[in-house]
Amino acid sequence: MSIYVLAALVVVVMGLIITNIRVVPQSHAVIIERLGTYVATWQTGLHVKVPFLDRISNRVSLKERVLDFPPQPVITKDNVTMKIDTVVYMQITDPKLYTYGVENPLLAIENLSATTLRNIIGELDLDATLTSRDVINTKMRSILDEATDPWGIKVNRVEVKNIMPPEAIREAMEKQMRAERERREKILIAEGQKQSAILVAEGKKQSAILEAEAEKQSLILKAEAEKEAAVRRAEGEAEAIRQVQQATADGLRMIKDAAVDDAVIKLRSLETMEKAADGKATKLIVPADFQNLAGVVTSIAEFVQK
Secondary structure, X not given: OHHHHHHHHHHHHHHHXXXXXXXXXXXXXXXXXXXXXXXXXXXXXXXXXXXXXEEEEEEEEOOOEEEEOOOEEEEOOOOOEEEEEEEEEEEEXXXXXXXXXXXXXXXXXXXXXHHHHHHHHOOOOHHHHHHOHHHHHHHHHHHHHHHHHHHOEEEEEEEEEEEEOOHHHHHHHHHHHHHHHHHHHHHHHHHHHHHHHHHHHHHHHXXXXXXXXXXXXXXXXXXXXXXXXXXXXXXXXXXXXXXXXHHHHHHHHHHHHOOOOHHHHHHHHHHHHHHHHOOOOOOXXXXXXXXXXXXXXXXXXXXXXX
16 A cells, blocks of 8 residues: 555656746746745746746746837927827846836836837927937937836837828928929929020030131131242242343343344344334434444445445
């Protein structure tokens, strides 16, 4: 009988041990309490708790979480009411503080995020709120990270998801954007017309310059042609004068070579006088040595008769 009791006890003990074996998976942690008091934090691996004394107080995931909070009404510095929703990226770094630090950590972070967002937006006007997402994100992350540090939570990033101004503000912004687009369109059209006019004027200027250059080249060629013609005419006249002078020199040389005496020269002078008179002259100038010339003529006549 004692053997059966012992066997039963062994089975019970083994059952208790087996039922109190726990395996903690990766990126998780388990908070263990003994008689209501925190005793240990189980990390990844195999663990055995003491039966009837230890209990699992909390199972904590160490993965990064994304908390998407609903839109919160906020008022800007210039009294414009709008709704803004945020996304918080957080991670549990200390399971013990997360378990015992605050009653409802996620609700606490949501409320803290809403109040922090209201404080930040209250210092900005509408235009700054719409254009300062990075500033809002940075300030909120810094404040939330510092506030949640005692809770064992690390806030890695905060993003402003949507900014929803009132309907009247959105309509005014749309009108302003349309007016801005129309203004830019008119500016672009004016710039295009200006560039077109400049290009046309540049084209006319270049055309006038080219025409003037062509006319200049034409006048230069014409002047060079006239200059060349004048040079050729001058060379022709000079050649004619040279040939006349050459002919005269040749005639004189021939006369000299023929040994013409004074009698022949005087006879030629007489013939010249005859041609000059030509029967039309009313007055004739006779050289002073005309009588000598007559004697010369007579001597020539006698020479011919012989």
